[in-house]
Amino acid sequence: MIALLILLIPLLGGLVSFMIGDHKKWVGPVFLLAAGLQFLLVLLALTSWDQPELHRFSAAWMSDVGSSFSLSLDPLGKVLCLLNAVVYFLLALYLQGRSMQKPGAFYGWLLLAQAGMMGVFLATDGLLFYFCWELALIPMYFLSSIWGGPRRIAVTFKFFIYTFLGSILLLAGLIYLQSLTPEKSFALDAILKLNLTNTQQSWLLWLILPAFAIKLPLFPFHTWQPDAYEEAPTPVTLVLSAVMVKMGILGLLRWLLPILPVAAYQWGDVIMGLAVGGIVYASLIAWRQDDLKRLVAYSSIAHIGLMGAAAFAGNLGSLQGLCFQLFAHGINIMGMWFLVDLIERNLGTRKIADLGGLAQRSPGLTLFMVIIAFANIALPLTNGFVGEFLMFTGLLATKSNYYWVFTVVAGSGIILSAVYMLGMIRSVFFGEGPSQPLPPVKLSVQEQLVLLIVVGLIFVFGLFPQPLLDVTASYSDNLFKQIDISYLFKNF
Amino acid sequence: MNALLVSALWGVIMMFSGVAIKRMNVVRYVAMAGVAILIGLNVAEMKGWHLLAIDTTGMLAFDHYALLFNSTLLLAVFIYLVLSGSAMERIGAHCADYLALLFFIICGLLMVSAFESLLILFLGIEIITIPLYILTGSDKKNLKSNEASLKYFLLGAFSSGILLMGIALIYGARGSFALSGVADTIRVSNSLMLSGMLLLLIAMSFKVSAAPFHFWTPDVYDGAPTVFTSFMATVVKVAVFAAFVRLFDRSFALQINAWQAWVAALAALTLFMGNITAVFQQSVKRMLSYSSIAQAGFMLLAVFAMNTTAKEGLLLYAATYSLATIGIFAVLIRMKDYSFEAFNGLASRYPWVAAALTIFFLSLAGIPLTGGFLAKFYMIKAALEQSVWLVLFSLVMAAVSVFYYFRVIQAMYFKPVGQTDPITFDPGFTRLLIGVAVLLIVLGLFPQLLIGQLYF
Numbered sequence: 041m042i043a044l045l046i047l048l049i050p051l052l053g054g055l056v057s058f059m060i061g062d063h064k065k066w067v068g069p070v071f072l073l074a075a076g077l078q079f080l081l082v083l084l085a086l087t088s089w090d091q092p093e094l095h096r097f098s099a100a101w102m103s104d105v106g107s108s109f110s111l112s113l114d115p116l117g118k119v120l121c122l123l124n125a126v127v128y129f130l131l132a133l134y135l136q137g138r139s140m141q142k143p144g145a146f147y148g149w150l151l152l153a154q155a156g157m158m159g160v161f162l163a164t165d166g167l168l169f170y171f172c173w174e175l176a177l178i179p180m181y182f183l184s185s186i187w188g189g190p191r192r193i194a195v196t197f198k199f200f201i202y203t204f205l206g207s208i209l210l211l212a213g214l215i216y217l218q219s220l221t222p223e224k225s226f227a228l229d230a231i232l233k234l235n236l237t238n239t240q241q242s243w244l245l246w247l248i249l250p251a252f253a254i255k256l257p258l259f260p261f262h263t264w265q266p267d268a269y270e271e272a273p274t275p276v277t278l279v280l281s282a283v284m285v286k287m288g289i290l291g292l293l294r295w296l297l298p299i300l301p302v303a304a305y306q307w308g309d310v311i312m313g314l315a316v317g318g319i320v321y322a323s324l325i326a327w328r329q330d331d332l333k334r335l336v337a338y339s340s341i342a343h344i345g346l347m348g349a350a351a352f353a354g355n356l357g358s359l360q361g362l363c364f365q366l367f368a369h370g371i372n373i374m375g376m377w378f379l380v381d382l383i384e385r386n387l388g389t390r391k392i393a394d395l396g397g398l399a400q401r402s403p404g405l406t407l408f409m410v411i412i413a414f415a416n417i418a419l420p421l422t423n424g425f426v427g428e429f430l431m432f433t434g435l436l437a438t439k440s441n442y443y444w445v446f447t448v449v450a451g452s453g454i455i456l457s458a459v460y461m462l463g464m465i466r467s468v469f470f471g472e473g474p475s476q477p478l479p480p481v482k483l484s485v486q487e488q489l490v491l492l493i494v495v496g497l498i499f500v501f502g503l504f505p506q507p508l509l510d511v512t513a514s515y516s517d518n519l520f521k522q523i524d525i526s527y528l529f530k531n532f
Numbered sequence: 533m534n535a536l537l538v539s540a541l542w543g544v545i546m547m548f549s550g551v552a553i554k555r556m557n558v559v560r561y562v563a564m565a566g567v568a569i570l571i572g573l574n575v576a577e578m579k580g581w582h583l584l585a586i587d588t589t590g591m592l593a594f595d596h597y598a599l600l601f602n603s604t605l606l607l608a609v610f611i612y613l614v615l616s617g618s619a620m621e622r623i624g625a626h627c628a629d630y631l632a633l634l635f636f637i638i639c640g641l642l643m644v645s646a647f648e649s650l651l652i653l654f655l656g657i658e659i660i661t662i663p664l665y666i667l668t669g670s671d672k673k674n675l676k677s678n679e680a681s682l683k684y685f686l687l688g689a690f691s692s693g694i695l696l697m698g699i700a701l702i703y704g705a706r707g708s709f710a711l712s713g714v715a716d717t718i719r720v721s722n723s724l725m726l727s728g729m730l731l732l733l734i735a736m737s738f739k740v741s742a743a744p745f746h747f748w749t750p751d752v753y754d755g756a757p758t759v760f761t762s763f764m765a766t767v768v769k770v771a772v773f774a775a776f777v778r779l780f781d782r783s784f785a786l787q788i789n790a791w792q793a794w795v796a797a798l799a800a801l802t803l804f805m806g807n808i809t810a811v812f813q814q815s816v817k818r819m820l821s822y823s824s825i826a827q828a829g830f831m832l833l834a835v836f837a838m839n840t841t842a843k844e845g846l847l848l849y850a851a852t853y854s855l856a857t858i859g860i861f862a863v864l865i866r867m868k869d870y871s872f873e874a875f876n877g878l879a880s881r882y883p884w885v886a887a888a889l890t891i892f893f894l895s896l897a898g899i900p901l902t903g904g905f906l907a908k909f910y911m912i913k914a915a916l917e918q919s920v921w922l923v924l925f926s927l928v929m930a931a932v933s934v935f936y937y938f939r940v941i942q943a944m945y946f947k948p949v950g951q952t953d954p955i956t957f958d959p960g961f962t963r964l965l966i967g968v969a970v971l972l973i974v975l976g977l978f979p980q981l982l983i984g985q986l987y988f
Binding site for chain 2: 102200
C-alpha cells in the first residue's frame with residue numbers, strides 16, 4: 041500500500057500543480073508540500089512502517105499480455121526512494137520563492153518525473169517498469185526544452201532520441217523474456233526463474249544493456265550527456281544527475297545482472313573496461329573544461345563509470361559499495377549543482393575564466409564548495425569515501441583476469457578527480473579573479489539551510505555509514521548469490 | 533449484415549437529402565445520425581440481433597472479429613464526421629453528394645472486413661476506391677486535386693487489374709472463389725496457385741500503400757482535399773489491412789512459407805521508405821502521408837506474424853492509429869498553412885489543443901501511456917516469435933519516427949508564435965479533441981476494453 045502511495049503523491053501533486061498554474065503564489069508551496077509529504081512517507085516506510093506486507097502492492101492490469109500492476113519496496117528500492125525523496129524535498133526548499141516562467145507547469149513536470157522515477161524504483165513487473173521508464177523521460181524532455189539554455193531544443197532532442205532508442209531495445213528484450221516464461225508473464229519473479237542458455241543471455245544482454253548504459257551514461261554512450269546537462273535549467277540537471285541516472289544502475293542491478301548472470305560475467309571484462317576507460321576519459325575532459333556545468337557533467341560521467349564497473353565486478357564489496365554510493369553520489373552531486381546554480385544566478389556567469397577570488401568575498405560559499413568537492417573526490421570522513429572505498433575493494437577482488445588493470449585505471453580516475461576539482465576551486469575561489477572584483481554571493485536563509493543539510497548528510501553518512509549499509513546488506517548478499525559465477529556453477 | 537444494408541440505404545438517403553434540405557449543416561447531421569445508427573445496428577448484431585435474415589450463400593460472414601472491427605471503424609468515422617465534417621462544406625457545393633459517397637465507401641469497408649469469397653473482396657475494394665477517386669478530385673478548381681485524382685484512378689485501376697488477374701489464376705488452380713475452397717488442404721500448391729497468390733500480395737500491397745508500391749500515396753494524399761485525406765489515410769487504410777489479414781489467414785495459411793519472407797521484405801522496405809522520407813518533409817500534410825506509409829509498415833507485421841496476438845494487435849492498431857491521425861488532421865484542416873512553422877507557439881495560444889495534439893503524436897510515435905504504444909507492443913510481440921531481426925529493424929525505425937512527430941511538438945511548445953494567420957478553435961471542438969485524446973490514453977492503459985470484446 042505504501043508503495044502505491046509513494047507513486048501517487050507526486051503524481052497527484054504534479055496534476056494539482058498543472059491545474060493551479062495561474063496562481064503563481066501557490067505553486068511553490070504546493071511543490072514543497074508534495075515533496076515534504078513524500079519525504080515523510082518514505083522516512084516512515086523505512087522506519088516505523090517497515091513491514092514487508094505494507095511494502096507490496098499488486099493489482100490486476102493487462103492480464104492478457106501477462107502484466108500486472110505490481111510494486112514492491114525492496115532494500116535497493118528503499119535507498120533509491122529515499123534519495124529521490126530527499127533530493128526533491130531539498131530542491132523544493134531551495135526553489136521556494138524563485139520566480140520563473142510558467143511555474144505551475146515547471147513544478148508539475150518535475151513532480152511527474154518524480155512519479156515516473158519512483159515507478160521505476162518500485163516496479164516488479166517488466167512492462168510496468170518500461171512504462172515508468174518512459175514516463176520519467178517525457179517530463180524531462182519538456183522541462184529541458186522549455187526552460188533550458190539557448191541550444192536547448194536540439195540538445196534535448198538528441199537526449200530524447202538516444203534514450204528512446206535504448207529503451208525500445210529494452211522493450212524488445214523484455215518481450216522476449218516474457219515469451220520464454222512458461223506462464224507468459226512479465227513478473228520479475230517469473231523471469232528470474234528462467235534457465236537461459238549462454239547464447240540467449242548474450243543476445244539479451246546487448247538488447248537490454250544499451251538502455252541502461254545510455255541512461256547512466258556509460259562510455260561510449262555518453263555523448264548526449266554533457267550537452268543535455270549544460271543546456272537544461274540547473275534544477276532539472278540536478279534531478280537528472282542525482283536521481284535519474286540511478287535508474288540505469290537500478291536497471292543493471294534488478295533487470296540485468298540477476299537475469300543474465302552468465303552473460304554479465306562473459307562480457308564483464310568488456311563492459312568494465314569501457315567503464316573504467318570512461319572514468320579516465322571523462323576526467324581528462326573535465327580537467328580542460330571552462331564551464332562549471334560541463335565540468336560537473338564530465339565529473340559525473342567519471343563517477344558513474346566507477347559505479348558501472350562496480351556493478352559488473354559482481355562481488356559483495358562492490359555491490360554494497362554501489363548501493364551506498366547510489367545514495368552518496370546523489371547527495372554530493374546535488375550539492376555541487378546547488379553551488380553552481382548559486383554562482384550562476386548571483387554572478388551571471390559560470391565560465392571559470394570569468395570567475396576568481398570568490399573566497400575573499402563569499403567565505404560561506406567557499407566553505408560549502410570545499411566540503412562538497414571533497415566529498416566528490418571521496419576524501420575520508422565524507423560519504424563519498426565509504427562508497428568508493430568499498431567499490432575499489434570490490435574491483436580489486438573481481439574474478440576478472442584484468443582486475444589489477446581495472447583497479448589501477450579507476451584509481452587514476454580518483455587522482456584525476458582531485459586534480460580537476462581542486463583546480464576548479466583554485467581558479468574560481470582563490471585565483472586572481474577579473475580586474476573588476478565580483479560582488480559577494482549572498483546566501484538566503486533557506487539556501488544556507490539546504491546547503492547545511494547537504495553537508496550534514498555528507499558527514500553523517502561518512503562517519504556512520506553502517507545504518508545505510510545494514511539496509512542493503514541482505515539485498516547485496518542475495519544479489520551476490522544470484523550473480524556470482526562460482527556459486528552458479530556449483531549448482532549446475 | 534445490418535450495417536451493410538443500412539449503409540447502402542443511407543447513401544441513397546444522403547443523395548436525396550441534398551435536394552430536400554437546403555442547409556448544409558443539417559445534411560451533415562443527417563449523415564452523423566446515419567453513422568450513429570450504423571454503430572447501433574452493428575453492436576446489436578454483435579449481441580445476436582439481425583435486421584433481416586439473409587442468406588449470402590457463404591459469400592459474407594460477419595463473424596465476431598469482423599463485427600468488432602467494423603464497430604471500431606464506424607466509431608472512428610463518427611468521430612471523423614464530428615471533428616472534420618464541417619470542412620466538407622468548404623470544398624464545393626455538393627456536400628450531400630460527398631456524404632453519400634462516404635456512405636458507399638462505408639458499405640465497401642463493411643464488406644472487405646467480412647468477405648468469404650474473393651469476388652466480394654474485389655467488389656468491396658472497388659466500392660471503396662471508385663468513390664474515393666471522385667472525392668480525391670472533388671476540389672475541381674484545384675489542379676493538384678485533379679492530378680491526384682487522375683493518378684489515383686490510373687494506379688488504382690492498374691492494381692485492381694492485378695488483383696483480378698490473381699483471383700483468376702487462383703480460380704484456375706482451385707476451381708473456387710470461396711476462401712475455404714482456396715485453402716484446400718488436399719491439393720498441393722502448384723505454380724498457378726503460387727503466382728496467383730503473389731499477384732494478390734502485390735495488389736493488396738498497392739492498396740495499403742506498402743513500399744515499393746507506395747509511390748501514389750504521397751501525391752494522392754497531398755493533392756486530395758485534406759478532409760478526405762484524413763478519411764483515406766485512416767479508416768480506409770486499416771479496413772483494407774483487415775481484408776489483407778483475412779485473405780492471407782483464411783486462404784493461404786498453409787502456404788505461409790511461400791509468402792512470409794516476401795511480407796517481411798515488404799514490411800522492412802515500407803518502414804524504411806516511410807520513415808526516412810517523412811523526416812525530410814516540409815509540410816505536415818505530406819509528413820502525415822509518409823507517416824501513414826510508415827505505420828502501414830508496422831501493420832504489415834500483423835500480416836507477417838499471422839497469429840492471435842497479431843489479429844488482436846491489428847484491431848488495437850486500427851483504433852489508435854485512426855483516432856490519433858483523425859485528430860491531427862482535424863486540427864490541420866483548420867489551418868491555412870500546412871508547414872511545420874504554422875504550428876509555432878500553438879501551445880501558448882491554445883494549450884488544450886496543443887496538449888491533445890501532443891498526445892496524438894506521442895501515440896503515433898508509440899510512447900507508453902498512449903494507445904499507440906500498446907498497438908506497437910502487440911505487433912512486436914506477435915512478430916518476435918517469428919523473426920527477431922525484423923522486430924529490431926522496426927524498433928529502430930520507430931525511433932526514427934520520433935524525429936518527425938516531435939518536430940510538431942517542438943514547434944508547438946518551444947518556438948515563439950510566428951507571423952502566420954491567426955487560427956481559431958471553438959471550445960466545443962477543443963473539448964471533443966480532448967475527449968479523443970483521453971480515449972487514446974484509456975486504450976493505452978486498459979486495452980482489454982477493446983480487445984476483451986473479442987471474447988464475449
